[in-house]
Amino acid sequence: MTHGNGSAAADSEMRWNGWGDPTKAKDLPLAVRTLLPLLLGRIRKPHPAVRLGEVQLAPSALDGGDVEALAAIVGAKHVSTDHEARVRHSGGRSTPDLLRLREPRQPAPDGVVRPRTHEEVSACLRVAVDRGIAVIPFGGGTSVVGALDPERGSHHAVVSLDLRRLAGLLRIDDISGEAVIAAGTAGPDAEAQLAVHGYELGHYPQSFRYATIGGFAAARSSGQNSAGNGRFDAMVTGIRVATPTGDVELGRSPGSAVGPDLIRVFLGSEGAFGVITEVRVRVHPIPRERVFESWTFPDFASGAEGLRRVAQDGGGPTVIRLSDESETAVGLAQVGRIGKALAKGASAVTVYEGERIAERRTRVSELLRAAGGRSAGEGASEEWLAGRFDGPYLRDSLLDAGVFCETLETATTWSNLAALKVAVESSLRDGFTAAGARSYVMCHVSHVYPTGASLYFTVLAGIRTDPLAVWSRVKAGVNDAIIASEGTISHHHAVGRDHAPWLESEIGTTGVRILRAIKRELDPAGVLNPGALIPAERGD
């Protein structure tokens, strides 16, 4: 292996109240601390976060019979009701999650259950139905849309079903280029085990170091190499799911016309229909070569035009990303560079992996130059790659400094891209202004399709009081703006609970009825992830 995309094992357990490896958390670089007041005005230092031991939880609502029934399936040591396990499973890692985790009183699941096999998952779901316990499937814990909130619905208790003991490469078919991977396998572990056989999955979302194969499937993830390898959806050729009312095993063939592709019913089901236990994926030989090239465009519009031509031409780079003028200015695309150089125009990163790189690069370079691009050498792209999973660490440091930082994403057709971008930016700025806060909005394109592209926004704001309430209002305005401007409510973060109120605007009343019908059929007791994906019905 020449590059180590997948060679690193998963990082250590995540910091309980922030992102990632606790040893990697650092203070904000001086350059950033200098930049922030320029962008956001004077910033008030927040009160310090509580320590783990200071967090107050309600007593566990699981009774002795509940614990006994679950322990009979997974073993007593794999059912936890202790304080730390409950806090560690209390939600995902959105900025609202991070803010909540700094407070003394917190919601949490009543216990954590860790099955090891598909059969144990099935049995746990049956117990949950029998005893009236809600179940929140839990993979890497990296949701940024509230998909892991410990909501119990109408049930007397709620458990987090931690799937990380369903781990490992289960089967590999060298001839067909397919691998079956247990759903609780974290990204780096899956890549490391495939690498032993010379294969790569090649799915690198920013959550890669923690998120699991099952989570990628359940949330319809899209990774940084999507230009070359496609969304995670496109990699899945089979799936195994445990539902409260029966098992599902789908994907007999690489192509089929036997009714609707029901794999797609579970991709994006976010734990509301069943628990994904195994995923069969397309794999490819580990790329032997990797070539970096950065580009500079006069502005975002010309850069987007370049990316469009590349996406419609096909067979281009493995990674292609374009930062707008605001993001380029502060160097956010390269975490190590932030604030070091105030660059002009719109910068882009391309990475080529695999076969025929020279040919592909020549062709792509022609297209990018025709759109006004200028090659800027290898450096910036290499730096981007080195820091590409480290972005989330920044949010914690910013919160420590009193700066609110959050991201959101959407997608639309190429012809609507500029209008949607303006609509979201205006909505963010106006929202913070209305709350008396200065903000700085940045945007990049990180996923391209022949017919359109994603838009990923990062916003910084100096919120003085009640950041959760302010953000909730701002985000609602942004979601309304996205719907009005014909974007999707989420390109790859999913629905969870945060986006559920906008589901009907996106897929229509009949679309929601279809999801409810499937839910009623597979999970009539409603134990699975209540309130996630599908909003509660009036009267629920």
Added chain:
Amino acid sequence: MTHGNGSAAADSEMRWNGWGDPTKAKDLPLAVRTLLPLLLGRIRKPHPAVRLGEVQLAPSALDGGDVEALAAIVGAKHVSTDHEARVRHSGGRSTPDLLRLREPRQPAPDGVVRPRTHEEVSACLRVAVDRGIAVIPFGGGTSVVGALDPERGSHHAVVSLDLRRLAGLLRIDDISGEAVIAAGTAGPDAEAQLAVHGYELGHYPQSFRYATIGGFAAARSSGQNSAGNGRFDAMVTGIRVATPTGDVELGRSPGSAVGPDLIRVFLGSEGAFGVITEVRVRVHPIPRERVFESWTFPDFASGAEGLRRVAQDGGGPTVIRLSDESETAVGLAQVGRIGKALAKGASAVTVYEGERIAERRTRVSELLRAAGGRSAGEGASEEWLAGRFDGPYLRDSLLDAGVFCETLETATTWSNLAALKVAVESSLRDGFTAAGARSYVMCHVSHVYPTGASLYFTVLAGIRTDPLAVWSRVKAGVNDAIIASEGTISHHHAVGRDHAPWLESEIGTTGVRILRAIKRELDPAGVLNPGALIPAERGD
């Protein structure tokens, strides 16, 4: 335009009791007539087919109120209960359909209704529910799996909903490369209208000259250019559907993580959930160039290995097909050549369209040569292209000569391809032998994926008596063999009524429950295509 893929308008109305343009039907070539007794033994001439006027139908079960209610929506002249309209909508074009159409007594829908707009389709469905009329959506009438059989379920009558007045290119987005096409538009008409703007959809199934855009979507079609352009599924970016209980409009964005991709619920729904009225598709500039190259391999196994390497390498030809030794021997791959030269080995066809053809061809040639292939020039591939939509005409001529001819298809992973092929061939041969008939089985690969490929079988048999009953037994055995050998029951012909009894074997009990749940929600009265896709429940 240099090639005319899409320039031809749709052919004239289809022959009422056979395939295609009546003026194109011809007698079997002498070479074929010479070959057949060698392959199948002495063949008994069947009794001649009835003429259209001799067909006896039961009286229409539509009452005056039914006709009036439907006419109030679509206009009186677009509701037909006459003999010819009913016969022309009595089914699809499988060989059992062709045999049935030769008989004097035939089932038929009670009438034909021709709406012109989405709103008229919706209104027709509401009338159907109110008055208890089953509705069979009808596009090009090319189903080969019984999807158009006039089954009324528990309703007092059944109408064919002919969608061909919902026709035309509705919108085109040049920047995003997307077009919205009315569902009743036939393949050639869609291509001709796109060609005016310089675009091609590039979907060429054998049914192309008659089948409609909505039919491609409803049946999850795959075309001959699938190596370059993908299955029809992969071209769809949005869909509009009228259901008996509400409209659906899906596809806000080229990529999304807003729950399951519900477009996929309607692709492959075969008219059981709703009537597709508009399809948004990805289009691309009309290819400027086309290059042909034929190949010969020592045997099917080495040819399949070559195709596997090409599919896994990516960016190869637009068309790639491989005939096995039996099909190569009789030259079936080139309709004009059948029986003219008994070739050895396994022949393959490649066609390159679009960009960078020289590069792609060089690379593919290396891979095919490495697998044992030898280039055989342009001729055979050009002949294949010229006759590629004409194959179905042969079945009628063969039936006239007393020879049963039918096709079926499946798909599996590359590692399972050889085993599945043997299982299907044995099952076909053994089945006909048990019925006392000699048979000749041919196979080709016409759709490749990184992880696997399709297998398309053509069988000729000299059945002496009751070919429908013999084929029904043989086909049941083949379906069982496909399931036992881990293939899919259909790669691109769909389920219809013929494959419905095997649906549960393919997608499992829980899979069928999901489909039934969606059906109950969208079509609680069960008026839409009763018995197609989803088998009737016990007690239905």
